[in-house]
Every structure is written in C-alpha cells, then in structure tokens.
Amino acid sequence: MPNKEYRILVINPGSTSTKIGVFDNEISILEKTIRHDTEVINSYSNIIDQYEFRKNTILETLDNEGINISKLSAVCGRGGLLRPIEGGTYAVNDIMLQDLRTGYSGQHASNLGGIIAYEIASGLNIPSFIVDPVVVDELDPIARISGFSLIERKSIFHALNQKAVARRIAKELGKKYNELNLIVTHMGGGITVGVHKQGRVIDVNNGLHGDGPFSPERAGTVPAGDLVALCFSGEYYREEIMKKLVGQGGLVGYLGTNDAVKVEQRIAEGDQKAKLVYDAMAYQVAKEIGAASVVLSGKVDAIILTGGLAYGKEFVKSITDRINWIADVIVHPGENELQALAEGALRVLRGEEEVKEYPGRYETIKI
Numbered sequence: 001m002p003n004k005e006y007r008i009l010v011i012n013p014g015s016t017s018t019k020i021g022v023f024d025n026e027i028s029i030l031e032k033t034i035r036h037d038t039e040v041i042n043s044y045s046n047i048i049d050q051y052e053f054r055k056n057t058i059l060e061t062l063d064n065e066g067i068n069i070s071k072l073s074a075v076c077g078r079g080g081l082l083r084p085i086e087g088g089t090y091a092v093n094d095i096m097l098q099d100l101r102t103g104y105s106g107q108h109a110s111n112l113g114g115i116i117a118y119e120i121a122s123g124l125n126i127p128s129f130i131v132d133p134v135v136v137d138e139l140d141p142i143a144r145i146s147g148f149s150l151i152e153r154k155s156i157f158h159a160l161n162q163k164a165v166a167r168r169i170a171k172e173l174g175k176k177y178n179e180l181n182l183i184v185t186h187m188g189g190g191i192t193v194g195v196h197k198q199g200r201v202i203d204v205n206n207g208l209h210g211d212g213p214f215s216p217e218r219a220g221t222v223p224a225g226d227l228v229a230l231c232f233s234g235e236y237y238r239e240e241i242m243k244k245l246v247g248q249g250g251l252v253g254y255l256g257t258n259d260a261v262k263v264e265q266r267i268a269e270g271d272q273k274a275k276l277v278y279d280a281m282a283y284q285v286a287k288e289i290g291a292a293s294v295v296l297s298g299k300v301d302a303i304i305l306t307g308g309l310a311y312g313k314e315f316v317k318s319i320t321d322r323i324n325w326i327a328d329v330i331v332h333p334g335e336n337e338l339q340a341l342a343e344g345a346l347r348v349l350r351g352e353e354e355v356k357e358y359p360g361r362y363e364t365i366k367i
C-alpha cells in the first residue's frame with residue numbers, strides 16, 4: 001500500500017520576516033520569505049497586534065501561489081516564548097495559546113507561529129503543532145548562574161534551526177549529532193551562539209533581551225550600571241527602553257535598518273559609520289564563539305555559522321578570520337526551519353513520535 005500523503009503548511013514568523021512553506025510529506029512544494037520593513041514592524045506596539053497583518057499576508061501569499069488550503073492535513077508554526085520545555089513536537093492547546101498571547105517569557109514574533117497555525121487549522125478541522133520552540137531549555141546548572149542572585153540566565157534561542165542544522169552537518173560529517181561537540185551560531189534578526197555538547201545545548205546566550213552579541217535589531221549585552229541609570233533617568237517609559245533593546249537595538253539603533261544587505265551597500269558606498277558598526281557586530285559574534293569554545297574546554301568538532309547574515313561574505317570572513325584557529329568553520333547560510341517544522345509534524349502524524357502536551361512536567365533546577 002502506498003504511504004499516506006500529508007500536505008503540511010508551515011509558518012515561521014521571525015523578527016524581520018515571515019517565512020512559509022507547503023510540504024507534501026518531506027517534499028517542499030512552496031517556500032516563500034516575506035520581508036517586513038522596520039517601520040511596518042515598529043508601528044505595532046505589541047507582537048500580538050501583528051496577528052491580523054501577518055496572518056493576512058500568509059493567506060494572500062498562499063492564494064497568489066494557487067495553494068488551496070482546504071487540501072491541508074496539518075499546520076505547524078514556529079513556537080514562541082512559552083515556559084521552558086524540552087524539545088519536540090507539541091499540539092497547540094488552550095494553555096499554550098494563552099501563554100503565546102500574553103507572552104509568558106516575553107514578546108517575539110515566533111509567539112504568532114502557534115497562534116496563526118491554530119487559527120488556520122481550526123477553521124479546517126485539522127491539527128496544529130509547534131516544534132522546538134525558542135524556549136527549549138537544556139542548560140547545565142552552572143550556565144544558569146548570572147552572578148546576580150535575583151536574576152537567572154535563560155535559554156532563549158533559535159532552537160529549531162540550531163538543532164536542525166547541527167543534525168544535518170553531523171550527517172554530512174558521517175557522525176551522529178549526539179557524538180559531536182558543536183558551536184552553532186544563528187545570525188538572523190537576533191543572534192544566538194549555542195554550545196551543543198553531544199546533542200544538548202548546555203549553554204547559549206539569551207538572544208532576545210538577555211546577553212550576547214548585538215544583532216540587526218537587538219542590543220545584546222549592554223553595560224548594566226549605565227542601563228539602570230537610563231531606566232531611572234525619568235526620560236523613558238519602560239516600553240521605550242524595551243524597544244530600544246529589542247526591535248530598535250543593534251543595527252536599527254545605530255543605522256536605522258535591520259537589513260544587512262542595505263548596510264553592505266552603504267559600506268560599499270563609503271559609509272564609515274556603517275562599516276564600524278557592522279565590523280563591531282562581527283567582532284562581538286566572534287568573541288561569543290570564543291567564550292563558547294571555553295565552555296567545551298577547546299574540544300570543538302566544528303563551528304557552524306547559519307541564518308540570513310551568513311549570506312554576507314565579508315561579514316562571515318570577518319568572523320571566521322578571528323575564530324578559525326579554534327576548529328573548522330562550516331557556513332550554512334539561511335536556515336532549515338521550514339523543513340524542520342514539516343518533519344516535526346510528519347513524525348507525529350505518522351505515529352513515529354508521540355506528540356507532546358504543553359506545558360508537560362519539565363522542570364529546571366531552581367537555585
């Protein structure tokens with residue numbers, strides 16, 4: 001008997017784009033990246049306010065591409081800032097929707113992934129899922145200690161793509177993911193550097209509003225005392241400061257755009273400020289990779305550079321020149337998130353893996 005055919009719509013809302021795909025089993029029949037202008041994104045006060053805009057953009061794109069959504073078997077979205085959970089495929093349920101709407105662990109575009117997946121799927125009476133959300137938490141206890149007893153370090157990162165790309169590269173190297181020590185650096189709207197020790201991400205910078213390199217739209221680590229002084233200067237509301245850290249931080253704060261392609265054009269035209277800021281972003285990424293190599297005591301099988309910024313040849317060279325003494329650097333531009341979402345949904349639809357119930361019983365060690 002031929003294998004059952006599933007048609008899956010996958011939805012990946014990122015901070016600078018919405019990516020969608022339609023898969024017939026593992027085969028991609030449509031992949032689209034819809035880029036969003038900084039001004040459009042910043043005109044919304046909250047992520048949840050972007051719901052109608054992003055959903056309509058997705059439905060219009062599917063319509064223009066001639067995809068009849070009534071033929072879908074399931075919809076799978078990138079999962080957002082939920083409670084810390086283990087990796088896997090989760091059914092979208094009421095408590096998850098509530099946590100995504102309120103932003104249990106904060107505000108990020110991926111909160112919309114599960115909500116839009118659910119809304120499209122429920123109208124069609126088909127299941128909706130999320131896979132490896134940004135809150136996958138495998139941190140070693142030592143990595144949770146921030147140095148300030150009131151604040152614990154959190155695992156918020158590009159879990160879906162980091163794990164998918166790490167598995168793919170392991171396969172290419174003829175090894176299993178859980179046999180390797182890898183440093184995976186995802187460079188998109190946010191930038192995260194994950195320490196993958198034999199299949200577990202034991203340390204990673206909180207890429208949203210925590211620490212690490214600055215990114216196209218995020219500030220990353222900032223001097224704490226100066227930040228406290230700014231917060232209490234009476235000049236800014238809380239929301240304004242948060243926006244300056246996430247959304248209007250990084251390249252947007254210095255150069256007014258989250259688009260690295262435009263920054264590269266400005267550099268080519270002789271813009272010295274753009275050059276200094278772009279170089280500084282590469283410098284901070286390299287520095288974070290150096291720190292990650294120390295977590296692995298220098299036993300690093302490979303360093304992987306991935307995400308949209310990995311298309312930038314000069315940017316990648318500037319990082320690589322600083323870190324290639326640590327281990328081989330493998331560049332995998334873009335991301336495997338759409339394929340990974342489709343495969344996560346397929347595993348549960350085929351009964352190869354049990355679908356997980358959110359929030360589950362996962363617990364991190366409380367300090």
Ligand SMILES: Nc1ncnc2c1ncn2[C@@H]1O[C@H](COP(=O)(O)OP(=O)(O)O)[C@@H](O)[C@H]1O
Nearest residue numbers: 014015016017188189259260261308309311312
């Ligand atoms: N060819 C390219 N060269 C340099 N930068 C690129 C290129 N393509 C995309 N980028 C940059 O990558 C960033 C977006 O990365 P992406 O992984 O798509 O982010 P997200 O998923 O967070 O929206 C943007 O700054 C974009 O300008």
Ligand SMILES: CCCC(=O)OP(=O)(O)O
Nearest residue numbers: 014015157188189190208
């Ligand atoms: C919240 C961590 C993941 C992240 O930063 O994603 P984007 O780069 O898509 O914004």
